Amino acid sequence: MRPAIIAIGQSVYTRHPDENQNTRTLMRDAIISAIKDSGLKLSDIDGLAITSFSIAPDSAIDIAWRLGLSLKWLLQDSNGGSSAMNMLGHASRAIETNAASNIIIVAGDATGLSGYAKIANSYNTATRDHLSPIGHGGPNGVYALVTSRQMKKYNIDKIDYGRMAVAQRKWASLNPHAVYKHELTIEEYIDAPMVADPLARYDCVPVVAGSYALIISSEDNCPIDRKPVFIKSFMQSFNFDNQEGDGTNTGISSFANKMWEETKMSPDDIDVLSIYDDYPAMVIAQLNDLKMIPNEDVKSFLNNEIMLKNKPINTWGGMLSAGQPGGPAGGLNGIGEVVQQLQGRAGKRQVRNAKYGIVTGYGMTLYRYGGTAAAAILEVE
């Protein structure tokens, strides 16, 4: 079977979940929304991939049981910002090999701020034993240091990063699910309180409660009102440099050339991009690794391509404006956004004639920066 992404769904995204909203109910809402979008019945689903920081002590099978899903394929992923991509890869291979016919991929979290802080401080043994004791401030502290290195390397300053925050907020204003939709001015960005120098409020993703879901199936199951979205290329990298670099490159740098060569495509062919945006610096790092930034002129790229929206990047507003549920779900939302763009279903955010999109994932801070990275080129025919 030729795998295709056919449907998407999401729950509300909220900064302040009410007493009836938790990780499980939000996942349920996203799944129901995706099922409705697909035209399938819940009983047609025979595969489930799930990622979350907040379902313990439950596992994927417990959630399947509570949802009433009887399955022949099940996966629980723990790759943080790269989980969505990892699940997409495994699920597409499962469809291809007939291990399952209709798979739901779901990510969701409702950790609350204190729950998120707890996760951030004992994320892994390196963090628990060596970063938390110095008061590193969770991922904000880690990426503050990476951002400083990137600023020196490419001679960029705060206002350049601000271009990205402002542009993504403009996209978010067109996304009914985004938690922040009001316009953000460059002055507001610059005047925002520092969190971990040089990162200020609008450089750090707002933690929200929410869930997102995709359905991957065979192209024959795609509803007639849209085109199936195919995965033209899919590549991943794990621990590509043993944490011995400066963090301004990601694992994407280890496979980007191969991706362009194998697909006989170039960065100019890409119409729309979802780049995992836990911090603006990491969007730059991934774009640069993908060879999307001509001559590595980051300053010019931020001030022209991104600010003027010549390159439609993170058209859902990204996690920076729409919100990051826990960690894993933001990546799935980015994939779903490109799917909608390619299917011509992105409403006011629609990029004209979008045929090719890129989606990425990045995450799992090991010690000094993230250890997982992934990218895929999606297409419609």
Add this chain to the structure above:
Amino acid sequence: MDILQVYKCVKCSKETFPQKLICNNCGSIDFIMINSEHAIVEETSIIRHMLGSKDWKPRKIGSVRTNKGVLLTVGLSDEVVSGDKIILFQKDGAILGRKE
């Protein structure tokens, strides 16, 4: 206050932190702990807010490189800036640096 110790591969002498299971340079599984006292500060940040903490006092942290090239994230005393030579030490499980 203790001197910081890092892990040195017995076979190829590569130093690493935190401890690895296999040396990524030579494949050895044997490490000894050695003192690592001197480093240079490459970047700093001030952590001004801590999620879930209301009475947080700003703290300085930094990315530092030991004289054997091991890259560490450490707590720093307030006066330390990028480019400074520092002395590394451990206190209550935290790796810290003060001006040399």
